[in-house]
Amino acid sequence: MKIKALYTGSFDPLTNGHFNIIERAAKLYDEVTVGVIVNPSKKSMFTLEEREDMIKEALKDFDNVKVEHFSGLLADYVNSNKFNVVVRGLRATMDFEYEIQMAQMNARLFDSSVETVFLMTDPGYSFISSSMMKEVHSLGGSIDGLVPESILKRMNEKLACK
Amino acid sequence: MKIKALYTGSFDPLTNGHFNIIERAAKLYDEVTVGVIVNPSKKSMFTLEEREDMIKEALKDFDNVKVEHFSGLLADYVNSNKFNVVVRGLRATMDFEYEIQMAQMNARLFDSSVETVFLMTDPGYSFISSSMMKEVHSLGGSIDGLVPESILKRMNEKLACK
Amino acid sequence: MKIKALYTGSFDPLTNGHFNIIERAAKLYDEVTVGVIVNPSKKSMFTLEEREDMIKEALKDFDNVKVEHFSGLLADYVNSNKFNVVVRGLRATMDFEYEIQMAQMNARLFDSSVETVFLMTDPGYSFISSSMMKEVHSLGGSIDGLVPESILKRMNEKLACK
Amino acid sequence: MKIKALYTGSFDPLTNGHFNIIERAAKLYDEVTVGVIVNPSKKSMFTLEEREDMIKEALKDFDNVKVEHFSGLLADYVNSNKFNVVVRGLRATMDFEYEIQMAQMNARLFDSSVETVFLMTDPGYSFISSSMMKEVHSLGGSIDGLVPESILKRMNEKLACK
Amino acid sequence: MKIKALYTGSFDPLTNGHFNIIERAAKLYDEVTVGVIVNPSKKSMFTLEEREDMIKEALKDFDNVKVEHFSGLLADYVNSNKFNVVVRGLRATMDFEYEIQMAQMNARLFDSSVETVFLMTDPGYSFISSSMMKEVHSLGGSIDGLVPESILKRMNEKLACK
Amino acid sequence: MKIKALYTGSFDPLTNGHFNIIERAAKLYDEVTVGVIVNPSKKSMFTLEEREDMIKEALKDFDNVKVEHFSGLLADYVNSNKFNVVVRGLRATMDFEYEIQMAQMNARLFDSSVETVFLMTDPGYSFISSSMMKEVHSLGGSIDGLVPESILKRMNEKLACK
Numbered sequence: 001m002k003i004k005a006l007y008t009g010s011f012d013p014l015t016n017g018h019f020n021i022i023e024r025a026a027k028l029y030d031e032v033t034v035g036v037i038v039n040p041s042k043k044s045m046f047t048l049e050e051r052e053d054m055i056k057e058a059l060k061d062f063d064n065v066k067v068e069h070f071s072g073l074l075a076d077y078v079n080s081n082k083f084n085v086v087v088r089g090l091r092a093t094m095d096f097e098y099e100i101q102m103a104q105m106n107a108r109l110f111d112s113s114v115e116t117v118f119l120m121t122d123p124g125y126s127f128i129s130s131s132m133m134k135e136v137h138s139l140g141g142s143i144d145g146l147v148p149e150s151i152l153k154r155m156n157e158k159l160a161c162k
Numbered sequence: 163m164k165i166k167a168l169y170t171g172s173f174d175p176l177t178n179g180h181f182n183i184i185e186r187a188a189k190l191y192d193e194v195t196v197g198v199i200v201n202p203s204k205k206s207m208f209t210l211e212e213r214e215d216m217i218k219e220a221l222k223d224f225d226n227v228k229v230e231h232f233s234g235l236l237a238d239y240v241n242s243n244k245f246n247v248v249v250r251g252l253r254a255t256m257d258f259e260y261e262i263q264m265a266q267m268n269a270r271l272f273d274s275s276v277e278t279v280f281l282m283t284d285p286g287y288s289f290i291s292s293s294m295m296k297e298v299h300s301l302g303g304s305i306d307g308l309v310p311e312s313i314l315k316r317m318n319e320k321l322a323c324k
Numbered sequence: 325m326k327i328k329a330l331y332t333g334s335f336d337p338l339t340n341g342h343f344n345i346i347e348r349a350a351k352l353y354d355e356v357t358v359g360v361i362v363n364p365s366k367k368s369m370f371t372l373e374e375r376e377d378m379i380k381e382a383l384k385d386f387d388n389v390k391v392e393h394f395s396g397l398l399a400d401y402v403n404s405n406k407f408n409v410v411v412r413g414l415r416a417t418m419d420f421e422y423e424i425q426m427a428q429m430n431a432r433l434f435d436s437s438v439e440t441v442f443l444m445t446d447p448g449y450s451f452i453s454s455s456m457m458k459e460v461h462s463l464g465g466s467i468d469g470l471v472p473e474s475i476l477k478r479m480n481e482k483l484a485c486k
Numbered sequence: 487m488k489i490k491a492l493y494t495g496s497f498d499p500l501t502n503g504h505f506n507i508i509e510r511a512a513k514l515y516d517e518v519t520v521g522v523i524v525n526p527s528k529k530s531m532f533t534l535e536e537r538e539d540m541i542k543e544a545l546k547d548f549d550n551v552k553v554e555h556f557s558g559l560l561a562d563y564v565n566s567n568k569f570n571v572v573v574r575g576l577r578a579t580m581d582f583e584y585e586i587q588m589a590q591m592n593a594r595l596f597d598s599s600v601e602t603v604f605l606m607t608d609p610g611y612s613f614i615s616s617s618m619m620k621e622v623h624s625l626g627g628s629i630d631g632l633v634p635e636s637i638l639k640r641m642n643e644k645l646a647c648k
Numbered sequence: 649m650k651i652k653a654l655y656t657g658s659f660d661p662l663t664n665g666h667f668n669i670i671e672r673a674a675k676l677y678d679e680v681t682v683g684v685i686v687n688p689s690k691k692s693m694f695t696l697e698e699r700e701d702m703i704k705e706a707l708k709d710f711d712n713v714k715v716e717h718f719s720g721l722l723a724d725y726v727n728s729n730k731f732n733v734v735v736r737g738l739r740a741t742m743d744f745e746y747e748i749q750m751a752q753m754n755a756r757l758f759d760s761s762v763e764t765v766f767l768m769t770d771p772g773y774s775f776i777s778s779s780m781m782k783e784v785h786s787l788g789g790s791i792d793g794l795v796p797e798s799i800l801k802r803m804n805e806k807l808a809c810k
Numbered sequence: 811m812k813i814k815a816l817y818t819g820s821f822d823p824l825t826n827g828h829f830n831i832i833e834r835a836a837k838l839y840d841e842v843t844v845g846v847i848v849n850p851s852k853k854s855m856f857t858l859e860e861r862e863d864m865i866k867e868a869l870k871d872f873d874n875v876k877v878e879h880f881s882g883l884l885a886d887y888v889n890s891n892k893f894n895v896v897v898r899g900l901r902a903t904m905d906f907e908y909e910i911q912m913a914q915m916n917a918r919l920f921d922s923s924v925e926t927v928f929l930m931t932d933p934g935y936s937f938i939s940s941s942m943m944k945e946v947h948s949l950g951g952s953i954d955g956l957v958p959e960s961i962l963k964r965m966n967e968k969l970a971c972k
Contacts, residue, residue, distance in 0.1 A: 001516050003489075028571060028601055030487050073301035085514060090604070096582050103606045104289035109303050115514055118576070118604035120589045123933045127752035139721035141757050163354050165327075190409060190439055192325050235787035247352060252442070258420050265444045266775035271789050277352055280414070280442035282427045285609040397625035428613035433627050447771045451914035463883035465919050559949035590937035595951050649840050651813075676895060676925055678811050733838060738928070744906050751930045763838055766900070766928035768913040 005029035006083040008074065010037050011051050012044040013151045014058055015133055017125035021089040024119055026062050029085065034059070038071035045134055045158060058148040075109035086116045091126045167191035168245040170236065172199050173213050174206045175313050176220055177295055179287035183251040186281055188224050191247065196221070200233035207296055207320060220310040237271035248278045253288045329353035330407040332398065334361050335375050336368040337475045338382055339457055341449035345413040348443055350386050353409065358383070362395035369458055369482060382472040399433035410440045415450045491515035492569040494560065496523050497537050498530040499637045500544055501619055503611035507575040510605055512548050515571065520545070524557035531620055531644060544634040561595035572602045577612045653677035654731040656722065658685050659699050660692040661799045662706055663781055665773035669737040672767055674710050677733065682707070686719035693782055693806060706796040723757030734764045739774045815839035816893040818884065820847050821861050822854040823961045824868055825943055827935035831899040834929055836872045839895065844869070848881035855944055855968060868958040885919035896926045901936045 005025055011018060011034070025032045036051055046054065048069055055067045070077040078086060086106070088099055103116045110116075128146050137143050137155050144152070167187055173180060173196070187194045198213055208216065210231055217229045232239040240248060248268070250261055265278040272278075290308050299305050299317055306314065329349055335342060335358070349356045360375055370378065372393055379391045394401040402410060410430070412423055427440040434440075452470050461467050461479050468476065491511055497504060497520070511518045522537055532540065534555055541553045556563040564572060572592070574585055589602045596602075614632050623629050623641050630638065653673055659666060659682070673680045684699055694702065696717055703715045718725040726734060734754070736747055751764040758764075776794050785791050785803050792800070815835055821828060821844070835842045846861055856864065858879055865877045880887040888896060896916070898909055913926040920926075938956050947953050947965050954962070 001489075003487075003514065024601055027599060028489065028603070073298065073303045075303055076301070090586070100576070100606055101289045101291075101294075104609055105294060105298065107606075107608075109298070113513060115510055115605065117514070118606070119601065120586055120593075120604070122593075123590055123936060126933060127749045129749075132749075132753060136721065136753065136757070139724070141721045141723055163327075165325075165352065186439055189437060190327065190441070235784065235789045237789055238787075252424070262414070262444055263775045263777075263780075266447055267780060267784065269444075269446075271784070275351060277348055278444065279352070280444070282424055282431075282440065282442070284431075285428055285612060288609060397622065397627045399627055400625070425613045425615075425618075429618060429622065433622070447774060450771060451911045453911075456911075456915060460883065460915065460919070463886070465883045465885055470918075559946065559951045561951055562949070587937045587939075587942075591942060591946065595946070649813075651811075651838065672925055675923060676813065676927070738910070748900070748930055752933055755930075755932075761837060763834055764930065765838070766930070768910055768917075768926065768928070770917075771914055 003029045003031075003084045004082065005032045005085045005087050006035050006078060006081075007032060007087045008035040008037055008070075010039065010042070010044065010130065011055055012046055012130050013051065013133070013147060013155060014055050015125070015128050015130055015147050015151075016145070017089065017091070017121055017128050019058060019148055020122050020125055021087065021119055022059060022062070022065060025087045026065050029087075030064060032062075032065045032087070033081075033083070034065060034067045035077065036067065036069040038069050046154070050154070054151055054154055057150045073109070075106060078106075078114055079109075079111045083114060086110075086114065088116060088118050089121045090118045091121045164193075165191045165246045166244065167194045167247045167249050168197050168240060168243075169194060169249045170197040170199055170232075172201065172204070172206065172292065173217055174208055174292050175213065175295070175309060175317060176217050177287070177290050177292055177309050177313075178307070179251065179253070179283050179290050181220060181310055182284050182287055183249065183281055184221060184224070184227060187249045188227050191249075192226060194224075194227045194249070195243075195245070196227060196229045197239065198229065198231040200231050208316070212316070216313055216316055219312045235271070237268060240268075240276055241273045245276060248272075248276065250278060250280050251283045252280045253283045327353045327355075327408045328406065329356045329409045329411050330359050330402060330405075331356060331411045332359040332361055332394075334363065334366070334368065334454065335379055336370055336454050337375065337457070337471060337479060338379050339449070339452050339454055339471050339475075340469070341413065341415070341445050341452050343382060343472055344446050344449055345411065345443055346383060346386070346389060349411045350389050353411075354388060356386075356389045356411070357405075357407070358389060358391045359401065360391065360393040362393050370478070374478070378475055378478055381474045397433070399430060402430075402438055403435045407438060410434075410438065412440060412442050413445045414442045415445045489515045489517075489570045490568065491518045491571045491573050492521050492564060492567075493518060493573045494521040494523055494556075496525065496528070496530065496616065497541055498532055498616050499537065499619070499633060499641060500541050501611070501614050501616055501633050501637075502631070503575065503577070503607055503614050505544060505634055506608050506611055507573065507605055508545060508548070508551060511573045512551050515573075516550060518548075518551045518573070519567075519569070520551060520553045521563065522553065522555040524555050532640070536640070540637055540640055543636045559595070561592060564600055565597045569600060572596075572600065574602060574604050575607045576604045577607045651677045651679075651732045652730065653680045653733045653735050654683050654726060654729075655680060655735045656683040656685055656718075658687065658690070658692065658778065659703055660694055660778050661699065661781070661795060661803060662703050663773070663776050663778055663795050663799075664793070665737065665739070665769055665776050667706060667796055668770050668773055669735065669767055670707060670710070670713060673735045674713050677735075678712060680710075680713045680735070681729075681731070682713060682715045683725065684715065684717040686717050694802070698802070702799055702802055705798045721757070723754060726754075726762055727757075727759045731762060734758075734762065736764060736766050737769045738766045739769045813839045813841075813894045814892065815842045815895045815897050816845050816888060816891075817842060817897045818845040818847055818880075820849065820852070820854065820940065821865055822856055822940050823861065823943070823957060823965060824865050825935070825938050825940055825957050825961075826955070827899065827901070827931055827938050829868060829958055830932050830935055831897065831929055832869060832872070832875060835897045836875050839897075840874060842872075842875045842897070843891075843893070844875060844877045845887065846877065846879040848879050856964070860964070864961055864964055867960045883919070885916060888916075888924055889921045893924060896920075896924065898926060898928050899931045900928045901931045 007022055007025060034055055038048060052067050059065050090099060106116060133143050133147055169184055169187060196217055200210055214229050214231060221227050252261060268278060295305050295309055331346055331349060358379055362372060376391050383389050430440060457467050457471055493508055493511060520541055524534060538553050545551050592602060619629050619633055655670055655673060682703055686696060700715050707713050754764060781791050781795055817832055817835060844865055848858060862877050869875050900909060916926060943953050943957055
């Protein structure tokens, strides 16, 4: 049985919470695709291209992980690419009600062979989110250890350019 | 004892979750008014008139249900129309904390004879919302069985006109 | 439309949280039955007879409320007595997940015309329960205003007899 | 990559909620072991042997599912049998806080290659539990469609023997 | 040991929920600073100056409470002013998940001697928020007893000026 | 202002989650009393005397912490000993609803000058409890780093004596 997994998000930017889920998914599945959501109406700190580059750089040591982007209905992307599982991270302090709502809607839309599986976020990362990372960093607070080092370097460069 | 019930919402559009609550309220109360909230500052897919028409069409088989709209403070509308109960649907995966907050505020504002009563949404509809229906439908996903058939027809027409 | 409502519990003893729900139900429904659950395997402070007496005394001013007891499956009692609604109180700080589970099971077991309806407990009573009342009272703490006066008198008598 | 999954429980008895999780796990993993927890201090309706037999019978159509039992620390059983994933079902109306607590404790005790993965229980089964099934069934209520047919037969036999 | 406490918020406007927390904090700590958050990008009913004035007026009877404002990272303000505790109010019906997320992020950013402490909001105020107060008041509903009298006077004046 | 704080529990045994709260309380308050709850009807692993000894040993480096025990109503103990605050730890994954219920009941029973204050448990300890520690330890699992070293030594001795 060869299992193709998908992990999606805006990743603006990738945090260590995301990294931790991807690292664990890479052990569980034969192939993990990180799918960056294209959402032109949502203002982002990094462009789609920058985000894809940054994720590739952060994940360059994983042989079975690749980075793509998609737009439109998640279920169309999942069904047409024949993913077997969609991986989601659950944080203790958040997410559960929203995630269960999406999982139940997607259970209708996904091909019947596709499953949403949840991994519990490491408690040390359960309080972080991309938006909190951006806010704290932009105000000069330290986010050391909460985003991959290569990501922090890019955030510092972006902040310096403003 | 004759009980007049009110069920309010934006209904942009009415879903089968709403329909299910109205259907059950119609068995419990002598008269059920579906009160469409007029909120000019909120962008909607359907105009107020369209929404009222669509609800009337979907509910045309219920003798004791009528459709109205209102603006301003809910409590003013409730008190001046002498409703006895305000019906709310509770979804397992959401809503509870917001609903209890509103119910407690309204307990102060409603006439003392008015009660907020809650019906549990059918688990099969517990994950759907108007905004999710619009998003999935606009991206080409199937929402068959999640909104009344007459509503789906109107959504298809609206999408074709864009 | 004549609506017969049922409100069940162990009522060992009745608290002001219960009283508040019954008082409000009595305004909403033509007839409210307080159904005391007979559960021989559960140790209680007051006997079934005492509990029925105490509730009758506390509710003697309500013309449309009566007190009964039942054993076995709730749905059998509900269906055979042709109740129209089963009233439940929801406390902000508790109950929601358990209540939704029971409501969904009962939706299968009740006749299709029967509904479970929820009233939000008054915030001033949201923290009280029969077992907490018994524990605090037995340790000499004041529960004045948290149970009806006639109930408190009976609790004092029972404590004195020990 | 060959993935061995474990799904544990008391299964006293197996419900359709359990069955649904096992059925889905069997599509995701090369081998699924149903591990019945041996807990002599907990009174059960069916003996360990009966429960294993009943699960085998209910799952006889799944080629990659086998039934075992274990006692002691879950982590010892998982580590020594080299399971790769431990599957848990999450019900919308319950479980989340307990499950995250166990997952975080087990993350310390499991070998580093072992993951706890969560599947969301089908909303149609989100309200059922073994203990509720036993209670409703023993009181004569219908649990048709909530447990596998072969299980219901065994529950009827057990009830007749009492 | 002399403890300097900080209580922050937008206070647009101060409610009796806020007032209740400040009153209780003033008994627990030697000095309580009410820190008004400066957030130019967020539209407010009252200007920063108005809000500071209104809070001072409402709290004029407390000797150990003072009012300040700050912008930027909360942790910078806390660390540089050597506050010992940051006080937060928890409402039964809301807040918990957001608050725990912020507390965990701040535990990293605060000096190691700084603690976030939580007081439970009085149940009588657990349903109110500044935004709900503004909405209900602007629609003509009574918020008497939910905001300090001096604040209500200022809200009435502001509404009259529109 | 001199503040006397109380932190209560069964402490059967003290965990690093408890230790962490006490350590932080000792920085915030002039005097912290660890109050061991005497509950003869609850079976414990360690006797009251053992638990008091173990806590004293684990906390021997804190000058302003002392260990006592009490029985009966918490509020009586708090009021008669003139404690100013009762400290509670909140774990992300649990506790909140129970804690708010107790805090609201105690607000009635405590002298008006007494406050319940909550500290958020460190995320690294949010999943541990005394009962889980005992269960995992008794089954041979490692709880290293989850209880103080001196406590673990006592647990090992107790287990060896069985």
